Amino acid sequence: xxxxxxxxxxxxxxxxxxVAKALSEGTRDFFEECVSKNIDKxxxxxxxxxxxxxxxVEGALFPEEGLDKDEVGxxxxxxxxxxxxxxxxxxxxxxxxxxxxxxxxxxxxxxxQRVLGLSKLSRVTNVFxxxxxxxxxxxNEVCSALHEGIQPTGVAIVLECKHVHFPDTESNSFDxxxxxxxxxxxxxxxxxxxxxxxxxxxxxxxxxxxRGIDKDNIHDKGSVDQCWxxxxxNNVSLKNEEIKPTMVTAVASIxxxxxxxxxxKELEGTPGRYTxxxxxxxxxxxxxxxxxxxxxxxxxxxDPNEEEGFNVKLHSELNLPLLSQCEHHLLPFHxxxxxxxxxxxGFHPIGKSxxxxxxxxxxxxxxxxxxxxxxxxxxxxxxVGKNVIVVVEASHTCMISRGIEKFGxxxxxxxxxxxxxxxxxARAAFLESIPGPKSL
Amino acid sequence: xxxxxxxxxxxxxxxxxxVAKALSEGTRDFFEECVSKNIDKxxxxxxxxxxxxxxxVEGALFPEEGLDKDEVGxxxxxxxxxxxxxxxxxxxxxxxxxxxxxxxxxxxxxxxQRVLGLSKLSRVTNVFxxxxxxxxxxxNEVCSALHEGIQPTGVAIVLECKHVHFPDTESNSFDxxxxxxxxxxxxxxxxxxxxxxxxxxxxxxxxxxxRGIDKDNIHDKGSVDQCWxxxxxNNVSLKNEEIKPTMVTAVASIxxxxxxxxxxKELEGTPGRYTxxxxxxxxxxxxxxxxxxxxxxxxxxxDPNEEEGFNVKLHSELNLPLLSQCEHHLLPFHxxxxxxxxxxxGFHPIGKSxxxxxxxxxxxxxxxxxxxxxxxxxxxxxxVGKNVIVVVEASHTCMISRGIEKFGxxxxxxxxxxxxxxxxxARAAFLESIPGPKSL
Numbered sequence: 050x051x052x053x054x055x056x057x058x059x060x061x062x063x064x065x066x067x068v069a070k071a072l073s074e075g076t077r078d079f080f081e082e083c084v085s086k087n088i089d090k091x092x093x094x095x096x097x098x099x100x101x102x103x104x105x106v107e108g109a110l111f112p113e114e115g116l117d118k119d120e121v122g123x124x125x126x127x128x129x130x131x132x133x134x135x136x137x138x139x140x141x142x143x144x145x146x147x148x149x150x151x152x153x154x155x156x157x158x159x160x161x162q163r164v165l166g167l168s169k170l171s172r173v174t175n176v177f178x179x180x181x182x183x184x185x186x187x188x189n190e191v192c193s194a195l196h197e198g199i200q201p202t203g204v205a206i207v208l209e210c211k212h213v214h215f216p217d218t219e220s221n222s223f224d225x226x227x228x229x230x231x232x233x234x235x236x237x238x239x240x241x242x243x244x245x246x247x248x249x250x251x252x253x254x255x256x257x258x259x260r261g262i263d264k265d266n267i268h269d270k271g272s273v274d275q276c277w278x279x280x281x282x283n284n285v286s287l288k289n290e291e292i293k294p295t296m297v298t299a300v301a302s303i304x305x306x307x308x309x310x311x312x313x314k315e316l317e318g319t320p321g322r323y324t325x326x327x328x329x330x331x332x333x334x335x336x337x338x339x340x341x342x343x344x345x346x347x348x349x350x351x352d353p354n355e356e357e358g359f360n361v362k363l364h365s366e367l368n369l370p371l372l373s374q375c376e377h378h379l380l381p382f383h384x385x386x387x388x389x390x391x392x393x394x395g396f397h398p399i400g401k402s403x404x405x406x407x408x409x410x411x412x413x414x415x416x417x418x419x420x421x422x423x424x425x426x427x428x429x430x431x432x433v434g435k436n437v438i439v440v441v442e443a444s445h446t447c448m449i450s451r452g453i454e455k456f457g458x459x460x461x462x463x464x465x466x467x468x469x470x471x472x473x474x475a476r477a478a479f480l481e482s483i484p485g486p487k488s489l
Numbered sequence: 490x491x492x493x494x495x496x497x498x499x500x501x502x503x504x505x506x507x508v509a510k511a512l513s514e515g516t517r518d519f520f521e522e523c524v525s526k527n528i529d530k531x532x533x534x535x536x537x538x539x540x541x542x543x544x545x546v547e548g549a550l551f552p553e554e555g556l557d558k559d560e561v562g563x564x565x566x567x568x569x570x571x572x573x574x575x576x577x578x579x580x581x582x583x584x585x586x587x588x589x590x591x592x593x594x595x596x597x598x599x600x601x602q603r604v605l606g607l608s609k610l611s612r613v614t615n616v617f618x619x620x621x622x623x624x625x626x627x628x629n630e631v632c633s634a635l636h637e638g639i640q641p642t643g644v645a646i647v648l649e650c651k652h653v654h655f656p657d658t659e660s661n662s663f664d665x666x667x668x669x670x671x672x673x674x675x676x677x678x679x680x681x682x683x684x685x686x687x688x689x690x691x692x693x694x695x696x697x698x699x700r701g702i703d704k705d706n707i708h709d710k711g712s713v714d715q716c717w718x719x720x721x722x723n724n725v726s727l728k729n730e731e732i733k734p735t736m737v738t739a740v741a742s743i744x745x746x747x748x749x750x751x752x753x754k755e756l757e758g759t760p761g762r763y764t765x766x767x768x769x770x771x772x773x774x775x776x777x778x779x780x781x782x783x784x785x786x787x788x789x790x791x792d793p794n795e796e797e798g799f800n801v802k803l804h805s806e807l808n809l810p811l812l813s814q815c816e817h818h819l820l821p822f823h824x825x826x827x828x829x830x831x832x833x834x835g836f837h838p839i840g841k842s843x844x845x846x847x848x849x850x851x852x853x854x855x856x857x858x859x860x861x862x863x864x865x866x867x868x869x870x871x872x873v874g875k876n877v878i879v880v881v882e883a884s885h886t887c888m889i890s891r892g893i894e895k896f897g898x899x900x901x902x903x904x905x906x907x908x909x910x911x912x913x914x915a916r917a918a919f920l921e922s923i924p925g926p927k928s929l
Contacts, residue, residue: 060551111500111817113859116867116906121875124904125863133888135897164859166817167885167900168893248913255920256880256901377551377606419553419604423565427556435561440696445607448573453608454894457575460607461696464564466556473688480695 052331054415061376061415068379069303070451102173106198109166113159126164128202130252132156133170137456139449142212143181143315144278146300146323147381148450151184151210154257157195158202158241158249165199173198181309181316184210184277185268188237196239203240205253207262210235213381213446215279216329216372216413230383233277234267280322296324330374330414363475364433365389365482366404375447376415384443384459386425389479391468393434404429418443418462426464436467438479492771494855501816501855508819509743510891542613546638549606553599566604568642570692572596573610577896579889582652583621583755584718586740586763587821588890591624591650594697597635598642598681598689605639613638621749621756624650624717625708628677636679643680645693647702650675653821653886655719656769656812656853670823673717674707720762736764770814770854803915804873805829805922806844815887816855824883824899826865829919831908833874844869858883858902866904876907878919 054061115127123129136153155170177190188206195204211230241249245267254264300320304311311320365388372383386408392398411424418441426439441462448455469476494501555567563569576593595610617630628646635644651670681689694704740760744751751760809826826848832838851864858881866879881902888895909916 060553111857113500113857114863116863120867120870120906122866122904122906122910124866124906125859128910129859129862129905130901130903131859132901134899134901136895137897159859164857167858168888168891171888171893171895171898251913251917252903252920255917255923256903258920417551417553417604418607419565419569419571419599422569423554423556426562426564427560430560439564448608448611451608453611455576455611457577457897458611459574461570461572461574463570463692463696464562465569466560466562466564470562470568473691477691477695480692480698483695 052327052415060417064377064379067377102176102194103198105172105176106165106169106195109169110163110199111166112162113164115162123158126159126162128158128160130156130158130249130256131164131167132253132256133167134257136171136174137454138174138178139454139456140178140182140187141180141450142278142280143183144319144322145215145280145326146181146304146319147213147326148446149210149212150449150456151178151187151208153191154207154253154262155191155195155205156253156256157199157204159199160202161200163199170195181304181307181319183315184208184233184235185237188235192237192239201240203238203242203247203249205242205250206237207253207257207267208235209233209262210277212278213383214372215282215326216409231277231279234262236267278322280326292321292324292328296327297321300324327374327379330416361391363389363391363478363482364398365479366401367482367484369401369405369408371408371412371421371441371443373412373414373416373418373421373443375445376417378447378451379415380446380450382418382443382445382447382460384441386422387440387442387479387483388425388429389438389469389482390429390433391436393436396432396434399429399432418445418460422462422464426466430466434467436469437464438466438469438476439464440480440483492767492855500857504817504819507817542616542634543638545612545616546605546609546635549609550603550639551606552602553604555602563598566599566602568598568600570596570598570689570696571604571607572645572693572696573607574697576611576614577894578614578618579894579896580618580622580627581620581890582718582720583623584759584762585655585720585766586621586744586759587653587766588886589650589652590889590896591618591627591648593631594647594693594702595631595635595645596693596696597639597644599639600642601640603639610635621744621747621759623755624648624673624675625677628675632677632679641680643678643682643689645682645690646677647693647697647707648675649673649702650717652718653823654812655722655766656849671717671719674702676707718762720766732761732764732768736767737761740764767814767819770856801831803829803831803919803922804838805919806841807922807924809841809845809848811848811852811861811881811883813852813854813856813858813861813883815885816857818887818891819855820886820890822858822883822885822887822900824881826862827880827882827919827923828865828869829878829909829922830869830873831876833876836873839869839872858885858900862902862904866906870906874907876909877904878906878909878916879904880920880923 056062113126115125116122132154133156134154136155137150138153139148139150141147142149153174155174157165157170159165173195174191177187177194188208192204192206195201210233212233214231236245238245238247238250241247242253250264254262297320300323301311304316304320309316367385367387369386369388370383371386372381374380375382388404407428408425411421411428422439422441425441426437429439430437442459444459447453448458448460465476469479496502553566555565556562572594573596574594576595577590578593579588579590581587582589593614595614597605597610599605613635614631617627617634628648632644632646635641650673652673654671676685678685678687678690681687682693690704694702737760740763741751744756744760749756751757805828807825807827809828810823811826812821812823814820815822828844847868848865851861851868862879862881865881866877869879870877882899884899887893888898888900905916909919
């Protein structure tokens, strides 16, 4: 696979199959839409999309009276703003092919004494999400399609998008301020919402103000390309010679089989960027326990012949960011590691940055969270003696994409070595010290 | 339809079709599972269920090393606890057939050097959710199925279930302390978790403690039947003579076509209870604007001939609970109404309880949220003069069930009459006064 992995290892034997399945499920609705409408696959240009959206919408426009003639105002089927907030979706980034998460707030002002079934705002958004996208275009496409389908006074869309952060491979770390994700806020409006200073936006923002959305933070159109996908940033600087052309070609052929044109301007560098991303998780040939080259400075200070026993002070490093790649689906997972340990006699405390580098070392591989947790615990154990506990909390992209769509879910794993495996009080004290809920 | 509605009205013409579709989608995975495994439909007894779960699990058990022999502890494929938290699902209540929402926290302790693909914990839970259920049985069934499938050291399940509250039809209101929903917390454990005081539960609760879950609030097995479904409570006292036997028979036949046995002990009263629920939304024949019987005491005080003008003080009633039934899907929606108004000359302030009864009057019908908002606004307008604004915020059950599964989403609608339709500052001031996020 070009990552130095044994393709026959059981955990990854079926991975290519799972990846193909995930990508095609991720864009499934789009194709199902086409198949069910008997649209020829080659005819899949924008008019084709609009066509199927129109059909979703038309069956769900219900007559609904507006106000009587002698009343002044906006309500019901004429002029009363309708907003559906906090719709969770995922899409795929057209720059790097990784899934990204977004929260959608969508509204429209009815006209013509008709209202749309609420679930259709979600279904139409989903049609445009399930393809390779970029946030501003996604917002614009959903907005135009709804406007065309409903023929309302106006449509307004605000999307909060989150993209997994890319590691800075030079320093073997990534920006911990971002908690592993890059966010962007985009909007799109039609009709009464076309002008972004239009009065109607006041009502819209008035009704989503509690979502922590600041109108001023909304990205201006046109400036998105430089900032959104971390693969486009200059910090991502894997040397070109490390990228295997066969991998790039393979990724381009995946794009083609998804019905995309790999020569489309926005997709030109995509296979290369996705390959770069994968190369971050290249199987490292350093076997630390054998030659200990990375940690040799520390090993020198250890004397394993010293008599047993340990200091009762619980040392801990909490909330160390981690990023890894699920080996079952080739999709990222990210979160934090919490490490607690007692120092055995003859061993010495270890620094936070050193613990963090151990977390990154085991993260930047094809992994499963259970193994990652165990490997971190074993390595720390070899440095401080045998009493170590490690908790890893992570959000798995494979749990939101692939049709599972469990957006809020998050996985915790424990490895408890030495006294932590038997001493309930020590384990409970450590678990108690882990800080409260964070959005991972 | 026995509710006094015109079955040819456009909004509800296709409702029977939509209801049938929703119910069969709600139990879809179950049937698809059977069809895909070529299991005869008549053979759908418990061993059949277990069979298909086993097949989900078996393909996703991956070899994963435990600790080396010279290490003491629990980690990786032997003994390291794995928890997936905050999985969102819905199921259908077997007592009243309404969908209920639940958040699932599921964990297991691996053994035999094998770990399960994380998404399978979600998929197995879903198999048991997509049928008529009761929380404790649901937890037990998921627990047993996972234990049988993974053969781990133990499986632990905690479910936070929420059920739409039933209106107290006598007083035409419902308990506002419940914010429209009844909650219950249940757990189930196998193996190392079988004893609910087992040490392993300490780790489990240690890792979900931030979810606001208190171990002591978990329902003891056996006492659930009396408390969970509000349809079983004594307060729900629609007189028996009001229930049409033809409706009960129709609901029983729906149960049968879902593959359920309507004579199963737990389902005996279900068709009657679902019919009772529907009767809450009977089309009322009182046309308030014509004879004004309900509000006549107030109308007496009004003098519409008084000259125009209004007091500049903004009156408002915020967070008035509401419960209604979506006429497109015959599924409940619940939330709050916020009402703001200026009192025109010759009109008088109206009391909060009176405003609340107007909200309930229009809620307890087959509705769409846009119309409900408009009707509340028009009625208040007739009582205080023409300057009224109404915002309704609601969660729609039809947005979580029916395959849409947008769990956090929520809909806001506005009706603005009189000066509120033109005076941006007045509208903004009212929107600003609406209190922060609530879980509806």
